Amino acid sequence: MLPYTPIHWLLFHEAAGRPEGLAWMNQSQPFSLVMTSANRGGEPLVIGNGEAVVELAGIADAFLMHDRDILIRCDDSVVRMNVAGPQFIRRARGATPRAIQLADAGPSVLALGGWFKNSVCLTRGDQAFVSQHIGDLDNAGTCNFLMETVAHLCSVLEIEPERVAHDLHPDFFSSQFAQSFAAARGLPIAGVQHHHAHIAAILAEHGVAGPVLGLALDGVGLGVDGTAWGGELLRVDGARFERIGRLRPLSLPGGDKAAREPWRMAAAVLHELGRTAEIASRFASEPAATTVAEMLSLSINCPATSSMGRVFDAAAGLLGVRAKSAFEGQAAMLLEGLAESRPAVPPLQAGWRLDKDGSELDLRPLWSSLVSVRAPAYGARLFHDTLAAALIDWVVHAARKRGLNNVVLGGGCFLNHILSGSLALGLTAHGFQVWMATRLPPNDGGIALGQAWVAQRTAPTEVVL
Template sequence: MYAQYAQPIRLRVHLNGTVQGVGFRPFVFKLAKSLNLKGFVINDSSGVTIEVEGDRSSLDEFLIRLHTEKPALAHIYSQEVEYLEPVGYEDFEIRESQEEGKKEVLILPDIATCDQCLEEVFDRNNRRFMYPFTNCTNCGPRFTIIERLPYDRPNTSMRVFSMCPDCLREYEDPNDRRFHAQPNACPHCGPYVSLYDCSGRLLATHQEALELTVKALMDGRIVAVKGIGGFHLMCSAVNEETVRTLRERKRRQEKPFAVMFRDIHQVLLYAEPDPLEIALLLSPQRPIVLVKGKGGLAPSVAPGLKKIGAFLPYSPLHHILLSSLNVPVIATSGNMSDEPIVKDNHEALCKLSHFADLILLHNRDIVRRCDDSVIKVVGGVPLPIRRSRGYAPLPITLPKRLNKKVLAVGGMLKNTFALAWDDKVIMSQHVGDVENYETLKNFEDMVKDLMRLYEFVPEVVVCDLHPRYETTRWAHEFSTTNGIPLVKVQHHYAHILSCMAENGITEPVLGIAWDGTGYGDDNTLWGGEFLLCRYGSYKRVFHFRQFRLLGGEKAVKEPARVALAILLDVLGEEVLNRDLPTVRYFDSKSLEKLYIMYKRGINSPFSSSAGRLLDAVSSLLNLRHRVSYEGQAAMMLEDMYDPLVKDHYPYILENGLIDWRPIFLALLEDRSGKGPSRFINTLAHICKDVAQTVGLERVCLSGGVMQNDPLVSRIKELLTEEGFKVFTHQKVPAGDGGLCLGQVASLLEPFPIQL
C-alpha cells in the first residue's frame, strides 16, 4: 500500500516459553531458509531471539508459520516483535547460545490455552473433557492468580484447592508437561463454574451451568462471564436487538464492542485481517486486534466504523462456550460506567445483575484485575492501544540504568503506572481513566499491590505536570507522606521519552507529540508539538497556532465548538451567517452565546492540539459534531482516507508556528470529497517540512493522534524518502497508556551529546 513496504526490512522476534531443547532452532533455520530470509536464531537467558531480513510478504509469512508449524513440544507464551532497519545479513545461521544477562524471576503474564490442553478439553476420553480450568506448565493464569513471590501454589489463589492423586502425580513427574504447573487441576479437585440469574438465585453448576449458558447466548440473552482477569458481558454479535439492549443497559451509546470469534476461520467470515493482523490474533497473548470488517455482524457492534475489535478465545472456558455456538459473541468488559472491571463474585452479583440476564461465576479468585489488551497495526507495525493481559507485567528494558528506584504514576486517562529499577521498567496492566473516587481508589490499590508483590520501595515518584490530574494530586500526597522527592514531567516530553526509551535511542531526536491535550510549560493546553528531545532536557521548536476551546471540557465532547472557533479565527464574525454544517448545528441563541465566549475568552482556554484540529475537520465536513467516546471523530476521518490521493492543502511555517488558517480556508472551498485525505496528507507534509528545518536524523512519533494509521504511514513515507529515520511505538501505547515509561525515562542521566 505504501512505498516503504517494498524495501527490505529486518524483523526481530523474541520468544519466551518452551522453546529450548525441543528442536526449535533447527525448525526456525529450515523455515527461514525456505523463505530465503537472512539472519540468525539464538538461545538466550530468557528464551529465543530471531532476526530475519527480507521483503515484507516473506516476513509476514514467517511470523504466521512460526506459530502454525512450530515443533509439537514447543509452546510460546510471549512474543515481542520489532521492525528495524536491515543490517545486511549474508545468510541464515544458528548461533551459539548466550548465557549472559541476569536470570531473574519475573512474574509471567496470563498465557492463552496451549494446543495440547485444548485437545484434552475436547477429547471425550480425557478426564479433563470440557473442563474450563485445564492448564499446564505452558499455559494458564499467572499474573491474575499470584498473591506473592515466589510463584508457588500456596502463594496463589489456587492454594484452596488440594490436588487429587492424579493431578499430584502429574505435578511431581519431571517428564510430564504439568511438572510444577502451579494452577494444575481437574474436575475432581479444581475450581468449577456456577450459573445464577440476575436475582442471585443459583440455577446450575459444572457442566449443566455451561450448557445453560450456551443456550442463553443462543436465545439472545446477555450473560456476565467470569474469565481470567475479570468479567465479560457476552451476547450474540449478530443479533442486533440483543446488542442494542446491551448498549441501553450499559449506557454505552456508540463506542465499539470487542467481538470474540471461535477460531481464525470464523474471523475470516466476518473480517479481512492482513497477514500481520492474523499473526497477532494467533499470538499467545490473544489481544483484541483492530481489523477491517466485511459485514455480517450486528450494525450496533461498531457503529459508523470500518474496523472491528476481533479476538480469539484465550481460556478453556471461552473455548468451551464458543465451540457450541455458531456465531461470534460480544465480549466487552463487565463494569459500571466509569468504574473498574468487576472481578469478584459478590461484586458481580450486585453490580452486573443490572446488565446481564444470567451470571456465570467460578470459585477461583481473581487476585488482580486485568483487562484485555488491544493492538492495532499502524504504519506497518503492531501498536498497543491498550497494554494489559498477555503483556503485563513483562518488563521494558531502558537504554541506560537508573540510579534510583522509581514509581511513575502516568497520566489521568487510559492510565498505567510503572515501577522501575536498574534498566527494568515494570508497567502495570491497564488501569483506565482515573477521574473519580472509585477509579482513584482502584488506582491506589493497584499501585500498592504491585509494590507489595515486588517488595518495591520507591526512592522518587514521578507524575504529570497537570495540576488537576488526580494522579498528580495522589503523587504529591504520596511523596509528602513518605518523604521522597516528587518530579513533574511535561506531558508531551514524556510521550517522546517513552518512544525513545522503548526503541533504545540514545541520540537527540525531533519528537512529534500530537494528542488531544496536555498541560504545557506556559500554562496553556498543548497537543500539536515539535520538540527537540534528549534525556534530561527538551526544547519546543514548533507548534500549531493556538485556538480557543469554547466551553473548555465541553469542546472535547463537542467538535462543533472547536470548529466554530476555527471558523471565527479564519472568517471572522460573518461566518455566523454562512450556511455551513458547523453553523447549522447550533441554534441562534447558542451561536450568540458561543460568540461572546470567543470574543471575551470566557471559559475558552487556548490550545495547540492536533487532536482537536482533527475533531474540527470532522465537524466542518459534517461527519461528527458531537462525540460519544474519545477519538470517535478522528477514527471516522481515518476510515475515509484514500491512499491514492497525494496532494495537500497550503500552510505557513514561520517563527516556530504552524499557521493552519490557509489549510481551513482551502478545506472550506474543497468540494471534491477528498477533504479527509488532503487534510491528513497536509499534516504529514508539515512533519516533513519541520523535520527538514530542524535537521535531526532521528524522528520519534508519539501521542494519541499517532494511532492514526494513514497519518503515521504517510509521515513515515515522506520522511523516509528524505533520509530521516522514523521511530514509532511497538511495545507501549503511543497514547497516555505509555506516559509512565516516559516519566521513568526522564530520570535517566543524559548521554554525552549536546543538542
C-alpha cells in the same frame, strides 16, 4: 475476536444446538456472541463474585460463577498493525508487567502517569515495569484501582521506590496521589511535562541517547507556560527539553466543552478565517451556535490550544462527520475511517505555512479549502494527506536547522494509521532515523515510562521540569 477459552467454545456449541463431533467448529455459524468486560462503562473490571452480583445487578440477567478467584484486574490487550509492525492501543493481559529493558541502570522510580488511559511504571535497576491499563481517572473506582496497582507492583516486584514522578497538571488524581505517596515516605518528587514524557517514553523503550527532535501530537497536556499544548516540536536531551515549535493555536470556545463538541472547533476555525458571521447559519442545528460566535468575537471563555487532537475535531466538524463526540477520539476515528475508504490524493499545494523561523505551523490554507468541501470522504482524505505533508515539511526544516538526525513520533494522534504511516515513511525518505512506540501505546498509556526515565536523570530534589 476469536474464541480463545473453553467457555467460549462451550457457549458456541450450546448455541449451535450441541452438534456431534468437531466438524461444526470449521463451519460459519449464523450468529454472533459479543463478549465485553464485566464493568459499568468507564469503571474498572469487576473481579469478585459478590462484587459482580452487586455492581452488575440490573445489567446482567444471569451470572456464571467460578470457584477460582481472579487476583488482579487486567483488561484484554488491543493491538493493530502499522508501518513499524504491531502497535499497542491498550497494553494489558499477556504483556504486563513484562519488563522493558533500559539502556542504563538508575534509582528506582514510581511514575504515576496522567489522567486519560492511565498506567503506572516502576523501575528497578535497568528494567522498567509498566502496569496494565488502568483507565481514565474520572471516578472513584478507577482511582482506587490505581492505588491497588501501585501497592501490588511494589509488593510483587519487591521494590521500594526511591523517587516519584508525575504529570505537571496539579488537578490530576495521579499527580495528587504522587504528592501524598512521596510525602508519606520522604521521597524526592519530579513533575514531568506531558509531551516531554511522550517523547521520553520512546527514547526509553529503544535505548536512544543524545538529543533528538520530538514531534508530540495529542489531545491535550499542560504546558510549562500554563496553556494547553498538544501539537509540539521539542528538542529533547534526557531530562531536559526545549519547545522549538507548535501548531498555530486555535480557540476552545467553552473550554473543555469544545473537546467534546467538534462543531465548536469548526466554529473556531471559521473565526480564524475571518468568517465568524457564518457560524450561526452553518451550525443552525446547534442552539449555542450564536452564543459561540459571540464568545469567539469577544474572546470570552475561549482559551487557546496548540492541540493536534482539536485540529482533527475541527476537520470533522467542518466536514459534517461528527458534531458531538460520545467518547474521546470518536470524531478523529470516524474521520480516519472515511479517509481510509479512499485512495491517497495529492496534498494541497501551499496548504500550510511556516513562520519566518519555522517555529509555528499554520494550517489556515488547508482550513480555507475544507470549508467548501461537500464530499466528506474526499475532504477527510485531503485533510490527512495535506496534514502529513505539512508535518513532514515542518519536521525536516526544524531537524536540519538544528543538525538532528533522530526524529521521535509520540502522542495519541500517532494511533492514526494514515498519519503515523505517512510520517514514518516520509521522514525516512528524507534520511532521518524515525523512532515510534512499539512496546507501549503512543498515547497516554505510555507516558509513565517517560516520566520514570526523566526522573531517573533528574537530581534527587523536588523539581518541576
